[in-house]
Amino acid sequence: MSAVPAGSAEALLRVDQVSAGYGLMPVLQGLSIEVRAAEIVALVGSNGAGKTTLLRVLSRLLPCTGTLRFNGQDLLPMTPDQAFGHGLVQVPEGRQLFDRMSVQDNLLMGAYRRHDKAAAAQDLERMYTLFPRLGERRRQLAGSLSGGEQQMCAMARALMAAPVLMMIDEMSLGLAPVVVDQLVEVLAQIRQHGVTVLLVEQDVQVALGAADRAYVIESGQVTLDGPARALVDDPAVQQAYLGG
Numbered sequence: 001m002s003a004v005p006a007g008s009a010e011a012l013l014r015v016d017q018v019s020a021g022y023g024l025m026p027v028l029q030g031l032s033i034e035v036r037a038a039e040i041v042a043l044v045g046s047n048g049a050g051k052t053t054l055l056r057v058l059s060r061l062l063p064c065t066g067t068l069r070f071n072g073q074d075l076l077p078m079t080p081d082q083a084f085g086h087g088l089v090q091v092p093e094g095r096q097l098f099d100r101m102s103v104q105d106n107l108l109m110g111a112y113r114r115h116d117k118a119a120a121a122q123d124l125e126r127m128y129t130l131f132p133r134l135g136e137r138r139r140q141l142a143g144s145l146s147g148g149e150q151q152m153c154a155m156a157r158a159l160m161a162a163p164v165l166m167m168i169d170e171m172s173l174g175l176a177p178v179v180v181d182q183l184v185e186v187l188a189q190i191r192q193h194g195v196t197v198l199l200v201e202q203d204v205q206v207a208l209g210a211a212d213r214a215y216v217i218e219s220g221q222v223t224l225d226g227p228a229r230a231l232v233d234d235p236a237v238q239q240a241y242l243g244g
């Protein structure tokens with residue numbers, strides 16, 4: 001899959017005082033987060049809090065002010081293609097597969113930018129080990145997969161790009177708990193291979209169960225952050241997001 005940047009004290013991703021919006025409407029308002037190498041960090045918050053907007057900013061699809069550092073470089077002036085080339089890879093909400101292409105061709109599309117074709121071929125086989133259901137369905141059209149299988153396919157396609165940081169938007173949305181558990185297990189394996197994960201979730205329970213640390217976002221600002229295990233027990237999180 002990919003390499004962790006060697007021995008740097010700097011966080012892999014640093015978002016500092018970032019503001020962005022659509023037209024005159026501000027969405028992110030001085031938001032700051034950090035993701036360290038090989039962490040699973042969750043970004044949680046209600047619908048409309050600005051989570052997807054932050055991912056658009058990180059993918060450089062949306063202009064912003066503030067500081068964006070990724071893997072020792074200034075991310076701010078990069079184009080989406082450059083950010084992708086540096087290993088910032090997004091699994092978009094709704095999966096956005098090529099429905100009329102096979103599972104395998106979707107995965108190969110993920111690797112289109114890579115020059116290490118031999119390693120990419122090995123990664124393809126690794127994806128089928130990581131997601132055995134995709135292996136069984138490699139010739140099937142992506143559009144005919146179940147929701148859970150489509151999410152697996154979208155994650156595998158992103159992994160085929162050899163990401164340094166994989167950003168997943170609403171991984172669990174619409175999926176059965178048993179499938180979500182499988183995906184969370186895969187995240188742990190991905191991380192063992194050195195891929196860092198930024199997990200965006202409306203489902204706070206899922207997010208805090210999967211992540212090492214989490215940020216709670218409200219109205220484009222971080223209102224709480226800490227180890228996921230501590231946030232689960234936080235009365236404010238319990239009351240606002242966990243029905244406690």
Ligand SMILES: Nc1ncnc2c1ncn2[C@@H]1O[C@H](COP(=O)(O)OP(=O)(O)O)[C@@H](O)[C@H]1O
Pocket residue numbers: 022027045046047048049050051052053054
């Ligand atoms: N393309 C867009 N144009 C205008 N406003 C948008 C657009 N996308 C999102 N918004 C608005 O920005 C705010 C944050 O949205 P979003 O980042 O999608 O939130 P989240 O992902 O946390 O649900 C919402 O008020 C939403 O209506």
Ligand SMILES: [Mg+2]
Pocket residue numbers: 051052053093169170
């Ligand atoms: Mg969203």
